[in-house]
Amino acid sequence: MIGIVDYGRGNLRSVEKALEKLGFEAGILRSPDELKKTDGLILPGVGAFADAMEALNREGWVQPLRDYAGSGRPFLGICLGMQLLFEMGEEHGEHPGLGLLPGRVVKFPAGLKIPHMGWNTLRLVRESPLTAGIPDNSYFYFVHSYYAQADEDCIAGVSEYGITFPAFTGRDNIWGAQFHPEKSSPWGLVMLKNFGKWVGEHEHISGN
Template structure:
């Protein structure tokens, strides 16, 4: 079972429907106690970094989410949900993130229209279970004004180019992030969600033995 975190900042139903379309059971979680009933988690997000962290704080999600991710269970952040995986966001001042990945979230430099909105190709840099069967230079749908600067370049699985090259997919151990919206990026976005679902099922099977 895949849980989708409802903290008032994401396209929950569209993510749930996309997972169902590729054959994986998902549920929208409205309270941290729901984390005890799932084997993998997706953290969606739309809006501003500080606003997202405030929503997680008000819902008392922060510590349970960090504990869940550090337990080794599969965890995927989408768009703003990817950005808050990092230590610091620079939108409207500096704000602490979840700190599951090392790095910062910064604004696109002047000279390009923001938000970066629409379809863009993703160059895959290294193999990952999350990206299996997805060709490099496949197109995905983006909507964002900030991007991540990971501390460790080994965490960058794929990049996109919007006047500057920025991380489009990141991952370390059991924690992954997609800057684009896979639920809006058929067919390759659905492939990514399917790959995540398989990782969740594998973890569930191993933990039940």
């Protein structure tokens, strides 16, 4: 099963419906104790970095999510959920993130209209199991005012909005999409399908 973390900061049902439409078993997790029943995990998110980390800490998710990432099971962050994968966020002061990927989350430069909202292209710069079959410069749907300054070896796709910014990041079993794949039909659904297939392959290999 693919778990979707509920910490009060995400479009949970839209992600769950997209996965179910693709034929995958998915469920919303309301407690870290439920992580043990999942074979893959999605961390969604909408809103402010500091508020989201405060909610994850308050509800006891932070160390279980770090442990989950360390288990090797597929892990995908979406929008704010991607930003939370990094070490630090600068929204309303400096706040530590989950620290699963190297880098920090910063505001778009002054002079740009924010949030960056709407359809934009994704230029692929490195292979990922989640982008198989997705053409370069395909369109995805974005809504965000901050972006990740990620280490180069974690950048798998970039977009342009006044600057070139990382739009798809990750390595090993941990990946993040700054855009909303669940709102980015058809290529967003291809990405979620790739994630579901990857979860199934990992489940088969691990014997769970």
